[in-house]
Amino acid sequence: MASLTRPLPSSGPLRALLGLVPLAAVVAFLSWGFIFLRDLQAPSATPSPQIVIVLLAIVWGVGGMVLLFATANFFIEQLPTNWMQRLQPIIFVGPAMLMLVWALALPTLRTLFNSFYDGSGEVFIGLKNYGGVFTDPNMLTVFRNNLLWIIFGTAPTVSLGLLIAVLADRSRFESFAKALIFMPMAISFVGAGVIWNFVYAVKPADAPQIGLINSLWVWLGNQPQAWTAFFQPWNNFFLIVIVVWLQTGYAMVLFSAAIKGIPGEVLEAARVDGANEFEIFFLVMIPQIMGTIITVTTTIIIFTLKIFDVVIVMTGGQYGTSVIATEFYRQYFTYNNSGYGSAIAIVLFIAVIPVMAYNLRQFAQREVF
Amino acid sequence: MNADKPLNKFLSGFFVNGLLAFICLFWTVPTIGLLISSVRDRIDINTTGWWTIFPHQDWVAVEQIKPAAGVDRNAPMTLVGVTHTFEEFREGITTPDGKRLKWIGNRRVGYLEVQEYRWTANTTLTTENYKQVLAGSDYTAQLKDGTTVTERGDDMFSAFLNSLAVAIPATVIPISLAAFAAYGFAWMRFPARKLLFVLVVALLVVPLQIALVPILRDFVTLKVNGTFLAVWLAHTGFGLPLATYLLYNYISELPRDILESAFIDGASHFTIFTRLILPLSVPALASFAIFQFLWVWNDYLVALIFIGAKPGSQLLTMRLAEIVGSRGQDWHLLTAGAFISMLLPLTVFFSLQRFFVRGLMAGSVKG
Numbered sequence: 199m200a201s202l203t204r205p206l207p208s209s210g211p212l213r214a215l216l217g218l219v220p221l222a223a224v225v226a227f228l229s230w231g232f233i234f235l236r237d238l239q240a241p242s243a244t245p246s247p248q249i250v251i252v253l254l255a256i257v258w259g260v261g262g263m264v265l266l267f268a269t270a271n272f273f274i275e276q277l278p279t280n281w282m283q284r285l286q287p288i289i290f291v292g293p294a295m296l297m298l299v300w301a302l303a304l305p306t307l308r309t310l311f312n313s314f315y316d317g318s319g320e321v322f323i324g325l326k327n328y329g330g331v332f333t334d335p336n337m338l339t340v341f342r343n344n345l346l347w348i349i350f351g352t353a354p355t356v357s358l359g360l361l362i363a364v365l366a367d368r369s370r371f372e373s374f375a376k377a378l379i380f381m382p383m384a385i386s387f388v389g390a391g392v393i394w395n396f397v398y399a400v401k402p403a404d405a406p407q408i409g410l411i412n413s414l415w416v417w418l419g420n421q422p423q424a425w426t427a428f429f430q431p432w433n434n435f436f437l438i439v440i441v442v443w444l445q446t447g448y449a450m451v452l453f454s455a456a457i458k459g460i461p462g463e464v465l466e467a468a469r470v471d472g473a474n475e476f477e478i479f480f481l482v483m484i485p486q487i488m489g490t491i492i493t494v495t496t497t498i499i500i501f502t503l504k505i506f507d508v509v510i511v512m513t514g515g516q517y518g519t520s521v522i523a524t525e526f527y528r529q530y531f532t533y534n535n536s537g538y539g540s541a542i543a544i545v546l547f548i549a550v551i552p553v554m555a556y557n558l559r560q561f562a563q564r565e566v567f
Numbered sequence: 568m569n570a571d572k573p574l575n576k577f578l579s580g581f582f583v584n585g586l587l588a589f590i591c592l593f594w595t596v597p598t599i600g601l602l603i604s605s606v607r608d609r610i611d612i613n614t615t616g617w618w619t620i621f622p623h624q625d626w627v628a629v630e631q632i633k634p635a636a637g638v639d640r641n642a643p644m645t646l647v648g649v650t651h652t653f654e655e656f657r658e659g660i661t662t663p664d665g666k667r668l669k670w671i672g673n674r675r676v677g678y679l680e681v682q683e684y685r686w687t688a689n690t691t692l693t694t695e696n697y698k699q700v701l702a703g704s705d706y707t708a709q710l711k712d713g714t715t716v717t718e719r720g721d722d723m724f725s726a727f728l729n730s731l732a733v734a735i736p737a738t739v740i741p742i743s744l745a746a747f748a749a750y751g752f753a754w755m756r757f758p759a760r761k762l763l764f765v766l767v768v769a770l771l772v773v774p775l776q777i778a779l780v781p782i783l784r785d786f787v788t789l790k791v792n793g794t795f796l797a798v799w800l801a802h803t804g805f806g807l808p809l810a811t812y813l814l815y816n817y818i819s820e821l822p823r824d825i826l827e828s829a830f831i832d833g834a835s836h837f838t839i840f841t842r843l844i845l846p847l848s849v850p851a852l853a854s855f856a857i858f859q860f861l862w863v864w865n866d867y868l869v870a871l872i873f874i875g876a877k878p879g880s881q882l883l884t885m886r887l888a889e890i891v892g893s894r895g896q897d898w899h900l901l902t903a904g905a906f907i908s909m910l911l912p913l914t915v916f917f918s919l920q921r922f923f924v925r926g927l928m929a930g931s932v933k934g
Contacts, residue, residue: 375590384861387867413618
């Protein structure tokens with residue numbers, strides 16, 4: 199960027215105007231690039247090799263942003279010093295703030311506003327949507343399910359994470375074991391859904407079972423079961439297992455770090471006093487890592503409150519497994535019921551706020567990178 | 568479990584490692600089952616469990632006997648010295664020498680199989696599933712029994728490219744915006760600085776579900792819905808609060824004197840940022856970049872809303888979810904497709920584990 203920051207020969211308004219030229223050129227070039235790329239993808243266009251489109255799109259997106267920052271800064275640096283100092287923070291902070299306000303702050307207000315209107319979004323109906331959300335029997339199942347998710351998603355994740363962290367801490371295979379447990383965090387929910395759908399797969403009673411669970415179940419002398427479908431309300435638990443499987447690695451890593459942070463003298467002192475390993479675990483370790491336990495618990499509560507992909511992929515929210523986020527999607531995009539859908543989103547938001555605020559306070563206190 | 572008792576120590580070590588091994592096995596079996604199934608023949612996947620590729624005891628055919636043309640299959644038949652009806656043969660007859668006679672197929676064109684109970688393993692493996700899932704047009708699959716079927720491919724290769732086209736810019740753009748903003752908040756003085764930063768932190772609380780519809784409306788108005796740009800912008804917005812907050816924490820902790828000496832040398836903010844701050848922040852940037860990349864790569868909801876059913880722009884997660892919905896029993900496609908969608912994240916995980924774990928830890932509070 200050294201060549202860009204060299205001052206132009208002239209000064210004053212002319213210089214500022216000249217400084218604007220590269221920025222304007224970049225904006226024009228990028229707009230042309232967008233239309234060009236969009237038309238390449240249009241159904242009517244002659245099909246061009248997809249790899250070319252993809253490469254062009256990546257270059258356009260990444261390069262465009264770099265060029266915009268560079269030329270905008272170049273323009274600012276051509277201005278008189280006092281103007282430059284005043285405007286430079288706008289170049290640095292402005293784009294991020296603009297995106298934040300457009301993508302999160304305003305939408306929150308707009309969704310709140312929408313939630314007071316009917317399905318068409320034109321007739322103001324006050325709090326009627328909220329009344330519906332809290333009385334509709336279908337929504338009550340949804341809330342029950344989210345409660346199941348919170349309780350039975352969080353408790354096993356936290357306790358298993360803790361157990362594995364303690365075990366791994368004493369094992370010679372620590373890093374290998376931790377890598378295996380953490381690996382599911384790399385997998386998408388859709389992918390995890392396929393993996394577990396296969397574990398739960400069901401075949402007719404007279405055919406060999408290809409799903410692991412039903413194979414064991416039939417071997418024990420039972421009839422094969424469609425675990426995630428007609429086995430209500432227990433089918434919810436078969437979905438929750440997936441998230442425990444995905445998230446335990448997260449809990450384990452945090453606990454592992456916390457356990458290693460307990461001063462050796464504390465544990466040694468307890469041993470000298472004659473405490474056995476269980477007493478050491480419950481009376482010494484647990485109190486020492488309480489902060490981490492709370493962080494993990496709140497993070498997973500938030501996560502389960504917003505759970506969406508797993509349910510959509512496994513059951514589509516049918517068979518009594520619908521949760522807040524899937525119900526929101528269904529009301530909004532399947533039934534076109536914008537007011538009601540918005541009300542559900544706001545309810546989700548309000549449920550998340552207190553846990554999230556608490557979680558962030560904890561988060562701020564720890565070293566992240 | 569005192570260190571001074573060797574036997575105790577050995578036993579507790581045995582217990583710890585045994586329990587740990589058991590949990591690890593339980594954790595990896597679902598994934599292993601998927602991987603093994605993805606390379607098995609499509610008929611095998613649907614008729615036998617994936618664990619049958621390991622040596623196990625089972626009935627194995629040793630001989631096939633076709634009844635002579637004139638034999639009446641509705642009456643009792645005499646085959647290999649025993650006489651039974653078709654129904655009895657279909658159920659399976661155990662002979663005194665420990666073999667089993669079983670009718671395979673239907674009454675008219677079926678045959679009798681002489682089976683022995685012995686060790687066997689189902690080891691026919693194939694790459695056909697991957698070829699079909701990746702193929703964009705019609706694909707002719709070669710089956711184990713020599714026949715072929717022609718079916719539509721699932722276009723996963725093109726979905727892979729599309730996922731890259733979405734994930735790379737949707738990682739670079741928010742991180743760059745966030746790094747600029749973090750620098751601004753940390754090292755520049757301007758009005759309402761504190762207030763704006765509080766807004767950034769407050770927006771961490773907003774779940775993205777709440778923002779989907781208003782953004783979608785704007786995209787429809789601006790006619791960018793269904794383009795990569797739309798998904799980039801959405802992910803940028805959703806990723807920014809956390810990125811800005813984390814990078815601010817990092818950048819504001821950088822030693823003050825380095826920057827001050829740079830200012831004295833007459834360097835501009837832009838130069839200091841690109842030449843000094845960015846290189847110093849590489850660990851934080853890399854960790855967060857891995858988190859954001861994986862988040863976008865694995866995302867389904869945002870892509871579903873902003874790309875929707877538009878053909879040709881489908882991402883991996885969308886293609887996979889669509890196969891689940893429309894061909895949920897085609898396990899040969901599902902297993903191969905799922906593994907293709909996991910390939911890149913798993914590579915990143917195993918090659919950059921340190922950054923990966925740090926990034927995911929830091930990203931855990933994402934809205």
